[in-house]
Amino acid sequence: MKNAIKKWNSISLVKRIICGLIIGIILGLTVPQASGISILGDLFVGALRGVAPVLVFFLVMSALCHMGQGQKTNMKTIVILYMGGNLISALCAVIASYIFPITLTFSENTNTSDVTPPSGVTEVLTNLLMNLVDNPVNAIINANYIGILAWAIIFGVALKSASDGTKKALENISDAVSTAVQWVISCAPFGIMGLIFTTISEQGLEVLLGYGRLILVLVGTMAVVALVINPIIVFFFIRKNPYKLVFTCLKESFITAFFTRSSAANIPVNMELSRKLGLDEDTYSISIPLGATVNMAGAAITISTMALAAANTLDIKVSFATALIMCVLAAASAAGASGVAGGSLLLIPLACSLFGIPNDIAMQVVGVGFIIGVIQDSCETGLNSSTDVLYTAIADFRDRRIHPERYADKPFDPEIKIL
Structure with missing residues (x-):
């Protein structure tokens, strides 16, 4: 048994995930009634979501308390990339919607009565700011990563003057949580097998056929x-x-994010990938959880495309200038989208209001989003999460290229040898 486990672990994680994916599809098509298999997916996502808040809190706190005076990070560049990526993605969605105009067929059977969209950008930004001052214990329990980051930074800076023993203890806890994360990630093949089984056995792909053009434009x-x-x-x-x-980044991060459909649940995966890439831990320990909240290129695409599709369905003429305003709105509001499955759909009514579309119609657009979510939300989350690592790596490698004297122990390696 030990030899079998050792041999299994020696295989590339991506290859093991592909095996789990294939088995999950086969089981979903042949024995859809075997509902017990789906618990593997629930356990995997639950473990990722459970360990991620603790990982972020201790990793950020430990990194900051060990950070030397004047030590440089690349957070400014990363934040600019996050915001710029949201805006460019929204613009791409507008251009695609003009080239391939979409009309929607609303489903009367879709229940959106329990969905409460925000009333405006002010509410989105207010909620974002209130999350900053959330109780730290409550932030960890509810996986509020903005709050976790804020308190981890505060405690990390406050602990700069702590004794070496205290700093060492924090480092040991951080290392222990990181090891636990690696154990959870090694179970990804079984988790993804359960997730794809659930999708195939419960929803199938036939429900998507009526929205094929919309899915093609989004994806x-x-x-x-x-x-x-x-x-x-x-x-x-x-x-x-x-x-x-x-x-x-697509191979190591997109695949797991595609099936978990949660940027927050994919934080441990992205942390591990950042470590493999040799990125600066003081930077990625902050940028990855921040990206899971504000780097939402896929969400900006979904919001823009769905809002323009609604306008086209109602024969509302949208000028390109108005569409550009919507790009800014979509990029800003996407940064406040929740890092969980379907978070961007709640912001569609916000963009629709810019075109004077009534809320009851906008909520039907949200209903369409739930129907196609099996594909749309998976691809959206994969794009969001994989670019968290990509933009962090860009900032790190750029700094190494421009200032090689700072990185004598970590020279710029554009070849990315882990491929």
């Missing part, structure tokens, strides 16, 4: 951002072949 726009826009951004910053880094 196509996300693919353009992932495979064209992001590589251009990477090349601009590191001046080397961008696709090795892009494909590394």
Whole structure:
């Protein structure tokens, strides 16, 4: 048994995940009544969500309390990339919607009565700010990553003057949580097998056929951002072949995010990938959980596309200037979207209000979003989460390229040898 486990662990995690994916599809098609298999997916996502808040809290706190005076991080560049990525993605969605106009068929059977969208950008930003001052214990329990980051930074800075023994204890706790995360991630093949089984056995793909054009526009726009826009951004910053880094992030982060459909649940996966890439821990321990909350390129695409589809369905003429205003609105509101499955859908009525679309119609658009969520939300989350690592790596590698004297122990390596 030990030899079998050792051999299994020696196989690439991506290959093991593909095996779990194939088995899950086969089981979903052949024995859809075997509902017990789905618990593997629930356990995997639950473990990721459970350990991620603790990991972020102790990792950030430990990194900051050990940070030397004047030590440089790349957070400014990363935040600019996060916000710029949201805006560019929204613009790509607008262009795609003009080239391939979409009309919707609303489903009267979709229940959205328990969905309460925000009333405006002010409410979104207010909720974001209130999360900053949430009780730290409550923030960890409820996986409020903005609150977790805020208190971890406060405690980390406060502990700079602590004794070496206290700092060492924090480092040991951080290492222990990181090890536990690696154990959870090693179970990904079984978790993804359970997740894909649940999707295939309960929903199937036939429900999506009526919305094929909408799905193609959404997924196509996300693919353009992932495979064209992001590589251009990477090349601009590191001046080397961008696709090795892009494909590394897609392979290592997109796959798990696609099936968990939660940026928050994918934080441990992204932390591990950042470690493999040799990125600065003081930077990625903050940028990854921050990205899970504010880096929402996929959400910006969903909000923009769905709002313009609603306007087109109602024969509302939207000028390009108005669409650009919506891009800014979508980018800003996407940054406040929840890092859990379906978070961006609640912001669609906000964008629809810009075109004078009544809330009852906007809520039907949200209902369409829930129907196609099995594909849309999975791709959206994969794009959101994989770019968290990508933009963090861009900032790190750019700094190494421009200031090689600072990184004698970590020279710039554009080849990304983990591929």
